[in-house]
Amino acid sequence: MKKRITIDPITRLEGHGKIEIFLDDRGNVAKAYFQVPELRGFEKFSEGRMAEEMPRITPKICGVCPTAHHMASTKAVDDLFKVTPPRTARLIRELVYNAFMFEDHALHFYFLGGPDFVVGPDAPKAERNILGVIAKVGVETGGKVIDIRKRVRNIITTLGGRVIHPVLGLPGGVSRGLTKENREEFTKTAKDAVEFARFSLDLFGNVVLKNKGYVDAITGDVYKHRTYYMGLVDSKNKVNFYDGDIRVVDPNGKEFAKFPVRDYLKHISEHVEPWSYTKFPYLTAVGWKGFVDGEKSGIYRVAPLARLNASDGLSTPKAQAEHDRLYDTLGGKPAHNTLAYHWARLVELLHAAERMVELVKDPDIMGTELRTLPTQKPSEGIGVVEAPRGTLIHHFKSDERGIITQANLIVATVNNAPAICMSVERAAKGLIRNGNVSDGLLNRVEMAFRAYDPCFACATHALPGRMPLEVEIKGPDGTVLRRLSQFVD
Amino acid sequence: MAKPKVAFYWNASCGGCEEAVVDLAEDILKVVKAVDIVLWPVAMDWKRADVEAMKEGEIAVAFLNGGVRTSEQESWAKLLRKKSKLVVAFGACAHLGGVPGLANLHDRKSIFDAVYGYLPSVNNPTGVRPQHKSDSPEGELEIPEFYDTLYALDQVIDVDYYLPGCAPPPDLIMEAVTAILSGKLPPKGSVLAPAKSLCDTCDRNKTKPEKLEIARLKRPHETFMDPEKCFLAEGVICTGPATRSGCGERCINANMPCRGCFGPTDEVRDQGAKFLSALASIIATEDPKEMEKVVESIPDTTGLFYMYSLPASLLTRKKTIR
Numbered sequence: 009m010k011k012r013i014t015i016d017p018i019t020r021l022e023g024h025g026k027i028e029i030f031l032d033d034r035g036n037v038a039k040a041y042f043q044v045p046e047l048r049g050f051e052k053f054s055e056g057r058m059a060e061e062m063p064r065i066t067p068k069i070c071g072v073c074p075t076a077h078h079m080a081s082t083k084a085v086d087d088l089f090k091v092t093p094p095r096t097a098r099l100i101r102e103l104v105y106n107a108f109m110f111e112d113h114a115l116h117f118y119f120l121g122g123p124d125f126v127v128g129p130d131a132p133k134a135e136r137n138i139l140g141v142i143a144k145v146g147v148e149t150g151g152k153v154i155d156i157r158k159r160v161r162n163i164i165t166t167l168g169g170r171v172i173h174p175v176l177g178l179p180g181g182v183s184r185g186l187t188k189e190n191r192e193e194f195t196k197t198a199k200d201a202v203e204f205a206r207f208s209l210d211l212f213g214n215v216v217l218k219n220k221g222y223v224d225a226i227t228g229d230v231y232k233h234r235t236y237y238m239g240l241v242d243s244k245n246k247v248n249f250y251d252g253d254i255r256v257v258d259p260n261g262k263e264f265a266k267f268p269v270r271d272y273l274k275h276i277s278e279h280v281e282p283w284s285y286t287k288f289p290y291l292t293a294v295g296w297k298g299f300v301d302g303e304k305s306g307i308y309r310v311a312p313l314a315r316l317n318a319s320d321g322l323s324t325p326k327a328q329a330e331h332d333r334l335y336d337t338l339g340g341k342p343a344h345n346t347l348a349y350h351w352a353r354l355v356e357l358l359h360a361a362e363r364m365v366e367l368v369k370d371p372d373i374m375g376t377e378l379r380t381l382p383t384q385k386p387s388e389g390i391g392v393v394e395a396p397r398g399t400l401i402h403h404f405k406s407d408e409r410g411i412i413t414q415a416n417l418i419v420a421t422v423n424n425a426p427a428i429c430m431s432v433e434r435a436a437k438g439l440i441r442n443g444n445v446s447d448g449l450l451n452r453v454e455m456a457f458r459a460y461d462p463c464f465a466c467a468t469h470a471l472p473g474r475m476p477l478e479v480e481i482k483g484p485d486g487t488v489l490r491r492l493s494q495f496v497d
Numbered sequence: 498m499a500k501p502k503v504a505f506y507w508n509a510s511c512g513g514c515e516e517a518v519v520d521l522a523e524d525i526l527k528v529v530k531a532v533d534i535v536l537w538p539v540a541m542d543w544k545r546a547d548v549e550a551m552k553e554g555e556i557a558v559a560f561l562n563g564g565v566r567t568s569e570q571e572s573w574a575k576l577l578r579k580k581s582k583l584v585v586a587f588g589a590c591a592h593l594g595g596v597p598g599l600a601n602l603h604d605r606k607s608i609f610d611a612v613y614g615y616l617p618s619v620n621n622p623t624g625v626r627p628q629h630k631s632d633s634p635e636g637e638l639e640i641p642e643f644y645d646t647l648y649a650l651d652q653v654i655d656v657d658y659y660l661p662g663c664a665p666p667p668d669l670i671m672e673a674v675t676a677i678l679s680g681k682l683p684p685k686g687s688v689l690a691p692a693k694s695l696c697d698t699c700d701r702n703k704t705k706p707e708k709l710e711i712a713r714l715k716r717p718h719e720t721f722m723d724p725e726k727c728f729l730a731e732g733v734i735c736t737g738p739a740t741r742s743g744c745g746e747r748c749i750n751a752n753m754p755c756r757g758c759f760g761p762t763d764e765v766r767d768q769g770a771k772f773l774s775a776l777a778s779i780i781a782t783e784d785p786k787e788m789e790k791v792v793e794s795i796p797d798t799t800g801l802f803y804m805y806s807l808p809a810s811l812l813t814r815k816k817t818i819r
Contacts, residue, residue, distance in 0.1 A: 030635035038635055045640045046567055047627075048509055048647075049608035051616060053599040057800045060718040064756060065804070068596040071513020071664060089718065169751025172513040172520075172664045176751055179718040183752040277620040280613045282631040283638040287612075287619065296620070382718060403617075409796045410716075416616045 027453075029436050035443025040433035042425065044286035054415035059085050059386055059406045060179050062415075066402065067173045069419070074173045075108035075164060076395035076420065079250070080402040082177030087270075088389025088404055089179040089382035096375030097181035100167060102250045103194070103367040104176065105393065107163040109249050110201055110360040112396040113312075113353050114160075117208060118153045121350050121458040125216045129225070129455060145211060156204045159197045163364075166190055181379035191368060198364035202326070205358035209330055212354055217337065227338065230438040231346040231456060233301040233430055234259040236291055236308035238423065239315035240394045241266070246323040247315050247359065249394040255318045256291065259303050261342040265293070269392040272401055276418060277306075279426075288426045289418060299430050307430070310398025310423040311460060312352035317342035322355070324362035330355045346431055349459040353396075386410040395420040397461055424460050431456040501557035501678065503528075504536035504548070505587075506577055508570040509597055509647060510563030514588040517664035524671055531678055532557075536577075545573075548580060556581040558677050560660075562588040564597060564808060565648040568629075569641035578654040583677065585689075589663035589758045591650040592688075593768075594808025596663070599800060601807050601814035604645040649809045659688040663758035663805060666745055690743035694762050695755055698742040701727045710781035714794045717754065728754040729779065734801060739765065739772035756804045767811045769802035 026045050032038040050069055057065060063081040067074035079101060086093060093101070116122070118141055127140040135143065142150030161171045167184065168174025176182045186194070216222045225231065236259065240252040254272065256265040265275055278287040279296045290296045290306030297305040308314075316335075322328045334351055335341045367373060390403045398420035405414040421428075435456040507515065518525065535556060536548055559581040565571050578584055589595040600608060609626050613619060629642045650656050660673050673689045676682055683689070696702050705727040715732045722728065728735035728749075735754035741762050748755055761768040780791050795801060803810055 026640070028638060030633075039633070041633065041638055043638065043640055045569060046509065047608070047612065047643055048566060048597040049600045049603065049612060050597075052603050052608040052611040053597075055611075056602065056797055057599075058716065058795075058797045060716055061756075061797075061800065061804075064753075065596055065599075068511050068513075068663070071511040071516050074511075074513065085718075167751070169749075169753060170747040172516050174751070175748045175753040178753075183722065184724065273617050276618055278618045280619065280621040280625045280627075282625050282628045283633065283640065285627050285640060285643070289618070292620075379721060381721070411796050414616070416618055418618060 027432050029433070029440075031440065031443065035441070037433065037437040037440050040429060040436055041283055042429035042432060043284045044425075047285040051415045051417055054404070054412050057412050059088050059389075059404060059410040059412055062402075062404060062412065063177045064173075064175055066417070069417075071172050073108075073112060073395055073397065073420075075105065075168070076393055076400050077402070078168075078174055078177055079105050080391045080393045080395075080400045081404075082179075083251075083391030083393065084389040084402040084404050085179040085391070086389065087391060088406055089386045089410070090384040091180040091380050091382040093181040094375065094377040094380055095372050096185065097378050097380075099367055099370055099373040100182045100185065100378075101177060103364060103373065104164055104167050104174065105250050106360040106363040106367065107160050109394075109396055110205075110357060110364065111157050111160045111164075113357040113360065114153065114157050114204075114208070116396070116461045117350065117353060117357070121353075121461060124455050124458065125222055125350065126211070129222075129452065144215075149207075149211075152204060152207070156197075156201060160201055160364075163194055163197060178379070179382055183378070185376065185378050186374060188374075191374065194364070194368045198361060198368050201361035201364060202358065205354065205361045206326065208357060209354050212351060216351075225455075226345050226347040226351075230435055230452070231431070231459070232344050233309075233346065233427060233434070234303075234344050235301050235427060236264060236294070236306070237314040237317035237342055238308050238310050238399055239318035240392060240399065241319050242323065244323070245320035247319045247321070247356070247394070248323075249356075249360070249363075251393075254392065254399065256308060257318050257342060259301075259342070259344070261317065261340075264291075269390050269401070272390065272392070272403070272418070276401075278418070278422075286422055286425050288429075289423050290426065299426055299433070301427075301430060307426045308423065309427045310420060311349065311396070312356050313343060313345075313349045314398065315394060316352050316355065322359045324359050324366070327355055327359035327362055330358055346456065346459045349461070353461070397421045398423045421460070428457060428460055431460075500531065500533040502535045502555060503532040504556050504559040504577060504581065505534070506536060506559065506561050506573060508561065508563030508574065508591070508650075509566040510588065510590050510595075513664040514562035514590075517588070517667065517670065521667050521670060524667070528674055545576075548576060551580045553579055554582050558583040558585060560585045560587040561650055562586075562591050564590045564594045565644075565650065565653045566597070566600075567641040567643055571644075571653055574650060574654045583657045584650075584654065585658045585660055585673065585677075586650040586656045587660045588665055589661060589760065589805045591656075592659045592661050592809070593760050593806040594647055594649045595758075595805050598647050598649070598806070598808040599804070600647050602799070603815070605643055609643075646814050647808055652808065657685050658682070659760075661688055661690050661741060661759040662744055666743070666747070668745075669743055688741065688760070688763070690741055690759060692763050693742045695737035695740045695742045695744070695746070695759070699727075699737055699746055699749060701725065701749065705730050709779045711779055712781045712791070714791055716795070722752055722754075724752045734776075734795060736768075736772050736802065736804075738775040739768050739802075756801070758805045760806055760809070768806045769799070769810055772802045773798070 026043040028041040030038045063078050066077040066081045069077050164171045168176040238256045241255045242248040242252045258264040277292045278289045294306035385408050386406045388405045392401050400420045401418040403416040435453045559577040586592045631638050711732045736757040737755045740757045741759040765771045
């Protein structure tokens with residue numbers, strides 16, 4: 009029997025992707041293809057632009073995580089113009105950045121990925137959404153989510169001019185500072201953000217970790233891959249979202265590489281396939297072995313769980329305690345459980361909130377020196393941040409006038425593209441047998457995706473925001489077995 | 498009476514326009530009450546087949562964001578045009594092409610040669626390029642066709658109204674929705690934003706001298722920018738004179754100059770040309786050589802003056818003269 013199944017659309021992720029799953033003659037899954045159907049070509053049209061404009065151009069890659077692209081580009085042009093921002097500017101950037109990590113992680117947990125757990129993977133489709141979450145946790149909590157996101161996003165609006173595509177960063181510093189009133193307001197917001205993150209972790213503990221079915225799903229084989237992990241770490245190997253060295257651990261948790269960001273080309277390569285507009289990165293030293301996991305395959309993962317796996321923990325005490333609890337529960341470090349990304353995301357939510365408190369408390373954040381003017385000739389710059397969805401690399405070369413001659417972008421979700429493909433294939437293989445497609449397949453396959461919080465707008469420097477993903481499963485002759493349609497929340 | 502049907506869709510965009518709709522916060526609930534949303538992939542159940550099954554003109558208004566870069570996007574735009582009474586180009590990319598429109602300085606081949614070819618992290622010794630249709634051992638795989646040119650929405654379908662901005666601010670979105678629901682609409686083709694230029698509403702305008710004259714242009718990173726003063730008066734390029742107002746001076750509030758995301762005012766066809774002419778009139782020299790020197794201090798006028806509007810400009814794209 010030659011079969012092809014289409015799930016159209018699947019939802020609660022950012023960007024448009026397409027998966028084709030082929031069945032063999034017996035109706036079992038032969039192969040899954042994760043396809044990205046668009047490209048906008050940012051790398052090419054960045055050529056010829058003035059370098060200092062890059063922090064205003066690259067955020068247009070993604071309106072969901074513009075702050076990540078803004079900050080990566082800002083840091084890349086610091087490097088390109090060979091200029092170090094004053095401490096005040098750095099603190100302001102980090103405050104904005106942690107505010108962004110917080111609001112974005114909160115968006116994912118409550119709106120996109122969390123409903124699968126809070127409401128439940130097998131709950132009626134109509135309830136598996138933010139409204140279902142509110143129904144489960146109460147209107148008051150729903151109000152809290154909206155309120156804290158609004159206030160934290162307001163930190164970005166205040167300092168960046170706008171929350172969608174902020175503009176504060178320029179080579180050598182930031183364009184404006186904090187007023188006393190701003191600081192008072194942000195201090196309160198940051199403290200409330202810590203409380204909110206703790207509340208979210210408690211919610212996860214009560215609703216998810218006390219439910220055997222969910223714990224089985226998290227720890228089960230369908231959502232597990234032994235891969236390498238990558239993330240930015242500080243000098244003590246603690247997670248840092250804004251700056252640091254790139255650290256890679258192997259599937260056993262042993263340090264495989266640690267290198268300054270300027271060396272990224274020695275360690276990361278990108279593979280090209282004819283059936284997708286996205287590229288597939290891998291560790292150069294291990295090599296591209298196809299879509300397989302394990303130590304012999306160069307596929308690595310990024311984003312919350314990968315960041316924790318690749319680090320020796322977090323620099324803030326409350327988040328560190330939650331980090332320890334996560335690994336105690338999952339049986340040690342590294343954890344390979346894809347669904348544990350959700351949990352790790354909440355640990356990071358708390359870390360981002362604690363960092364906001366620290367940063368706004370630092371007296372230097374009120375300094376008046378916001379910029380260092382470049383004095384040297386521009387040439388080349390690399391800026392790396394940890395975006396919510398993983399390690400984000402912007403690399404520019406310029407001529408003496410600061411005109412970009414080459415722009416290379418390795419974007420957060422792209423790092424996870426090979427693993428996403430494997431995860432979907434494994435979920436499909438676990439659920440499709442003898443041509444019978446379980447009705448539970450749909451959401452279970454989607455859960456394999458959502459854990460990564462993938463953003464295909466970023467993945468292709470291309471894609472429209474939050475467009476549904478299509479899944480097609482087909483046999484060698486392309487016959488459509490069944491078209492499943494997902495209720496879109 | 499049945500509630501009017503509304504569709505939201507997106508093409509070559511970034512998701513920022515979607516965030517802008519979500520950022521309406523409480524106001525979104527008012528919209529949801531007044532209309533029947535029949536297509537909104539982020540929020541509603543839909544299939545392409547559902548839209549195809551609708552009668553022509555059944556959708557009261559479709560809001561489309563993003564430019565058109567692929568065969569799939571073109572086909573969606575045409576489908577929604579057929580099914581909708583009104584089409585609103587939502588945001589800078591649908592309106593003018595937006596920042597991704599700068600790709601019109603290149604074509605498909607040169608973009609592919611960079612992205613899948615010479616960029617330093619790419620390892621592609623056999624020169625593989627993504628294909629519209631490709632064979633795998635299991636069967637044929639398809640991805641949409643990537644065009645040479647990015648088009649603003651009205652270069653592909655007839656557009657009734659434009660909502661400018663990257664992304665459009667919440668107050669303008671609500672005003673537009675309210676106007677459409679109440680049927681109090683301006684003439685077809687209108688941009689649903691104030692007719693003034695940004696300078697007309699900018700607070701810093703009062704610091705602009707009677708006769709603006711600048712001897713030297715400065716790039717933003719080369720100078721400390723006074724948080725109160727007109728950028729142009731300080732010699733920093735700000736595209737305010739050639740840009741429509743209505744954004745709430747968001748970038749200027751962060752002490753950064755305008756880059757033109759609202760597009761030109763009604764009288765102007767080509768935003769970049771308008772800015773160039775405004776700039777020429779304030780450069781404090783009559784000597785062509787001197788003037789050239791001043792302009793040369795801004796080495797990428799195309800990218801700066803047409804940051805959001807190249808596809809909708811008189812140029813549309815880079816031309817090759819054979």
